Amino acid sequence: xxxxxxxxxxxxxxxxxxxxxxxxxxxxxxxxxxxxxxxxxxxxxxxxxxxxxxxxxxxxxxxxxxxxxxxxxxxxxxxxxxxxxxxxxxxxxxxxxxxxxxxxxxxxxxxxxxxxxxxxxxxxxxxxxxxxxxxxxxxxxxxxxxxxxxxxxxxxxxxxxx
Amino acid sequence: xxxxxxxxxxxxxxxxxxxxxxxxxxxxxxxxxxxxxxxxxxxxxxxxxxxxxxxxxxxxxxxxxxxxxxxxxxxxxxxxxxxxxxxxxxxxxxxxxxxxxxxxxxxxxxxxxxxxxxxxxxxxxxxxxxxxxxxxxxxxxxxxxxxxxxxxxxxxxxxxxxxxxxxxxxxxxxxxxxxxxxxxxxxxxxxxxxxxxxxxxxxxxxxxxxxxxxxxxxxxxxxxxxxxxxxxxxxxxxxxxxxxxxxxxxxxxxxxxxxxxxxxxxxxxxxxxxxxxxxxxxxxxxxxxxxxxxxxxxxxxxxxxxxxxxxxxxxxxxxxxxxxxxxxxxxxxxxxxxxxxxxxxxxxxxxxxxxxxxxxxxxxxxxxxxxxxxxxxxxxxxxxxxxxxxxxxxxxxxxxxxxxxxxxxxxxxxxxxxxxxxxxxxxxxxxxxxxxxxxxxxxxxxxxxxxxxxxxxxxxxxxxxxxxxxxxxxxxxxxxxxxxxxxxxxxxxxxxxxxxxxxxxxxxxxxxxxxxxxxxxxxxxxxxxxxxxxxxxxxxxxxxxxxxxxxxxxxxxxxxxxxxxxxxxxxxxxxxxxxxxxxxxxxxxxxxxxxxxxxxxxxxxxxxxxxxxxxxxxxxxxxxxxxxxxxxxxxxxxxxxxxxxxxxxxxxxxxxxxxxxxxxxxxxxxxxxxxxxxxxxxxxxxxxxxxxxxxxxxxxxxxxxxxxxxxxxxxxxxxxxxxxxxxxxxxxxxxxxxxxxxxxxxxxxxxxxx
Numbered sequence: 001x002x003x004x005x006x007x008x009x010x011x012x013x014x015x016x017x018x019x020x021x022x023x024x025x026x027x028x029x030x031x032x033x034x035x036x037x038x039x040x041x042x043x044x045x046x047x048x049x050x051x052x053x054x055x056x057x058x059x060x061x062x063x064x065x066x067x068x069x070x071x072x073x074x075x076x077x078x079x080x081x082x083x084x085x086x087x088x089x090x091x092x093x094x095x096x097x098x099x100x101x102x103x104x105x106x107x108x109x110x111x112x113x114x115x116x117x118x119x120x121x122x123x124x125x126x127x128x129x130x131x132x133x134x135x136x137x138x139x140x141x142x143x144x145x146x147x148x149x150x151x152x153x154x155x156x157x158x159x160x161x162x
Numbered sequence: 163x164x165x166x167x168x169x170x171x172x173x174x175x176x177x178x179x180x181x182x183x184x185x186x187x188x189x190x191x192x193x194x195x196x197x198x199x200x201x202x203x204x205x206x207x208x209x210x211x212x213x214x215x216x217x218x219x220x221x222x223x224x225x226x227x228x229x230x231x232x233x234x235x236x237x238x239x240x241x242x243x244x245x246x247x248x249x250x251x252x253x254x255x256x257x258x259x260x261x262x263x264x265x266x267x268x269x270x271x272x273x274x275x276x277x278x279x280x281x282x283x284x285x286x287x288x289x290x291x292x293x294x295x296x297x298x299x300x301x302x303x304x305x306x307x308x309x310x311x312x313x314x315x316x317x318x319x320x321x322x323x324x325x326x327x328x329x330x331x332x333x334x335x336x337x338x339x340x341x342x343x344x345x346x347x348x349x350x351x352x353x354x355x356x357x358x359x360x361x362x363x364x365x366x367x368x369x370x371x372x373x374x375x376x377x378x379x380x381x382x383x384x385x386x387x388x389x390x391x392x393x394x395x396x397x398x399x400x401x402x403x404x405x406x407x408x409x410x411x412x413x414x415x416x417x418x419x420x421x422x423x424x425x426x427x428x429x430x431x432x433x434x435x436x437x438x439x440x441x442x443x444x445x446x447x448x449x450x451x452x453x454x455x456x457x458x459x460x461x462x463x464x465x466x467x468x469x470x471x472x473x474x475x476x477x478x479x480x481x482x483x484x485x486x487x488x489x490x491x492x493x494x495x496x497x498x499x500x501x502x503x504x505x506x507x508x509x510x511x512x513x514x515x516x517x518x519x520x521x522x523x524x525x526x527x528x529x530x531x532x533x534x535x536x537x538x539x540x541x542x543x544x545x546x547x548x549x550x551x552x553x554x555x556x557x558x559x560x561x562x563x564x565x566x567x568x569x570x571x572x573x574x575x576x577x578x579x580x581x582x583x584x585x586x587x588x589x590x591x592x593x594x595x596x597x598x599x600x601x602x603x604x605x606x607x608x609x610x611x612x613x614x615x616x617x618x619x620x621x622x623x624x625x626x627x628x629x630x631x632x633x634x635x636x637x638x639x640x641x642x643x644x645x646x647x648x649x650x651x652x653x654x655x656x657x658x659x660x661x662x663x664x665x666x667x668x669x670x671x672x673x674x675x676x677x678x679x680x681x682x683x684x685x686x687x688x689x690x691x692x693x694x695x696x697x698x699x700x701x702x703x704x705x706x707x708x709x710x711x712x713x714x715x716x717x718x719x720x721x722x723x724x725x726x727x728x729x730x731x732x733x734x735x736x737x738x739x740x741x742x743x744x745x746x747x748x749x750x751x752x753x754x755x756x757x758x759x760x761x762x763x764x765x766x767x768x769x770x771x772x773x774x775x776x777x778x779x780x781x782x783x784x785x786x787x788x789x790x791x792x793x794x795x796x797x798x799x800x801x802x803x804x805x806x807x808x809x810x811x812x813x814x815x816x817x818x819x820x821x822x823x824x825x826x827x828x829x830x831x832x833x834x835x836x837x838x839x840x841x842x843x844x845x846x847x848x849x850x851x852x853x854x855x856x857x858x859x860x861x862x863x864x865x866x867x868x869x870x871x872x873x874x875x876x877x878x879x880x881x882x883x884x885x886x887x888x889x890x891x892x893x894x895x896x897x898x899x900x901x902x903x904x905x906x907x908x909x910x911x912x913x914x915x916x
Contacts, residue, residue, distance in 0.1 A: 021768040025204050029613035044197030051190045092191045103184035125186030138708045
């Protein structure tokens with residue numbers, strides 16, 4: 001029991017250091033604030049994988065009452081610590097990701113055409129911006145077949161992550 | 163669903179929901195990948211900037227070292243005295259009349275075998291264009307033409323005022339370019355994209371044409387050529403790198419000597435003078451001020467317009483000429499430094515001669531300010547405090563070294579009195595600039611904007627200041643201006659607005675740290691003076707890469723440099739790790755690892771974020787630190803003969819060592835004697851408290867003296883240990899052998915072989 005508490009304290013201390021590090025990368029004016037538009041990047045680079053909706057909720061929690069466009073560290077730290085302690089927004093395992101692609105490819109061809117990918121990504125779920133779409137296409141599309149062999153694509157992205 | 167594709171399936175409501183969720187999941191995953199990429203990009207940038215910052219601090223250490231020598235070191239032998247004299251005494255620059263009648267270039271013959279471009283004066287547009295083309299084809303301009311061109315350039319520059327007034331009435335548009343740093347590819351790209359200079363197309367190049375890049379000579383020649391062809395439309399501002407003292411450290415001197423073995427010295431001499439004649443600023447339509455660094459709350463444009471800019475030979479030093487012993491004595495008495503005997507070093511920082519800056523000293527953690535380009539003077543410290551501090555830490559060391567080495571004490575010989583003519587000619591030399599004049603120029607060449615209000619000393623660079631939005635506002639109002647355009651700092655996008663869009667930083671050296679690291683940019687101003695930015699990036703290769711690949715590539719370069727830095731501090735890291743491992747398990751927790759690394763390296767980097775790239779163990783696992791340090795060593799070039807601690811010291815101090823060697827090599831021959839090498843090393847390593855035996859150094863020296871002639875080729879020495887970041891370009895244009903790793907050296911930047 002005492003051990004558990006110690007362990008949690010140590011964990012929290014480590015989380016704080018991690019959070020501070022990530023926050024400081026974007027604290028360009030060195031005044032403990034970051035632009036709200038960078039919060040998503042910070043949270044995701046701390047190991048979390050929130051949806052856009054999750055992100056909006058989080059931001060609502062950490063924003064000032066009168067939104068200034070900036071997030072203060074003092075508000076960010078406790079909220080982010082909770083997120084890490086509760087292990088919220090866990091990253092998506094590879095097999096789950098694969099199944100998601102397979103849902104979009106019921107014929108089990110092993111690939112999606114460029115048009116299909118664009119349609120799903122820009123019309124379904126939490127639609128991509130044009131920039132995001134182009135970014136995905138640039139890496140995912142096999143230029144010869146003009147399609148996405150999603151299993152290979154996933155493998156490539158995952159290797160890169162590590 | 164069911165678009166034009168030949169998919170006959172119809173989705174039931176359930177399937178539609180499934181598809182929605184699947185898409186959402188994929189998007190969520192993808193956005194995380196992109197975020198992590200973005201973070202890696204930022205971290206990479208931080209690495210480059212912090213290494214550059216650390217390099218600037220090297221210059222501070224160097225000044226400490228020289229200050230110590232000046233203040234406290236008593237040469238105990240003939241040789242030591244000679245060495246110090248070589249270090250501290252600048253060669254006399256020729257008198258102005260000598261420059262005028264410059265038979266300098268006329269005596270230089272161009273052989274029939276020469277296949278490079280020919281220049282004749284007065285220069286015509288065709289000549290300048292042909293020159294660009296010749297350089298593009300990697301031809302070299304003959305020394306005669308270089309000297310001639312510099313001579314003509316000087317003649318033109320002398321007529322110009324300190325602040326060039328330019329109007330958009332004559333040319334319809336003005337294009338302002340920032341730092342080029344010897345990157346010819348970027349200059350060519352700018353001319354290609356924007357058009358060649360012409361009466362309708364005016365250009366302003368805002369300083370830092372040379373150093374770091376490999377084609378500084380070419381860039382400078384092209385710029386001067388167009389300046390002579392279009393004197394009214396082509397304008398150059400001086401940057402902090404248009405300075406012979408800075409060039410010594412950052413590669414331009416070396417490039418000139420390598421490309422012009424016979425006449426290089428002459429070229430460097432005339433360049434020293436030509437740089438002083440470059441205008442300090444350009445003013446467009448009395449509304450847009452263009453200068454290299456920035457401003458301070460003391461910036462006085464009237465004073466700047468009136469001073470004799472030629473007096474400011476280098477912003478790295480206050481003194482302008484070699485003083486004879488008498489003059490030095492008098493000056494020193496006036497300055498109360500209390501040192502005896504030896505002449506005053508010409509490269510010592512301003513702080514030794516000037517009172518401390520009226521600006522508030524910085525309390526801000528400097529290393530997170532993210533400064534990019536070059537070299538400062540020393541940190542403005544009270545000279546007495548500096549002496550005391552240095553003395554405390556080194557005096558005993560040196561004594562110990564001497565005793566160990568068994569150096570006999572030889573009584574000092576009297577320095578021969580300078581001849582009468584020498585004394586006379588020095589007296590006829592230029593008058594010194596006043597402190598205030600000097601400071602004004604340093605401010606505009608070295609300052610950087612900051613986000614916070616106020617104005618404080620730029621401790622990172624050691625000269626100039628950080629100026630806030632209120633300083634900008636005050637200046638603009640005082641002189642009725644609407645925009646300040648400056649350069650001096652590398653920006654990822656090639657440009658950056660700040661201070662409510664009243665200050666524009668423009669930087670034209672793309673891929674500055676590494677291929678793919680940043681874009682370059684230039685800005686166009688029409689009669690309405692609305693800035694229109696154009697970006698570019700020299701290097702087609704990057705265009706075909708995906709964002710991910712581009713970032714990976716730059717990142718790898720940064721990490722290589724970082725690993726080299728870690729390796730250079732292996733002993734200290736080991737000691738620090740052991741402190742966290744009292745039980746001697748050989749393991750260290752991730753958190754402790756990060757703390758230890760930061761306390762040794764002091765780079766202010768996000769080590770926890772970087773850890774996965776540097777350490778090959780699971781994120782939460784403890785690390786076997788000894789074997790990790792071993793893997794770092796493996797990645798560095800191996801030199802079996804060389805003691806590993808020596809190697810460490812070499813790595814850690816490479817840029818200072820290079821600078822010292824080049825200073826000693828006062829005739830720029832590229833060689834120093836074995837003896838000088840050993841002595842220098844001894845002095846330096848004592849001061850740096852390096853744990854290196856004398857034997858080791860002797861072995862090292864002998865192993866470098868490849869042809870056994872008692873001389874060491876400085877360049878070979880540095881390259882043998884991959885101590886230079888940028889590759890040397892040998893006379894025939896071939897690259898250095900084996901330099902595949904890209905070490906971001908302190909005196910250069912990482913540059914992959916193209």
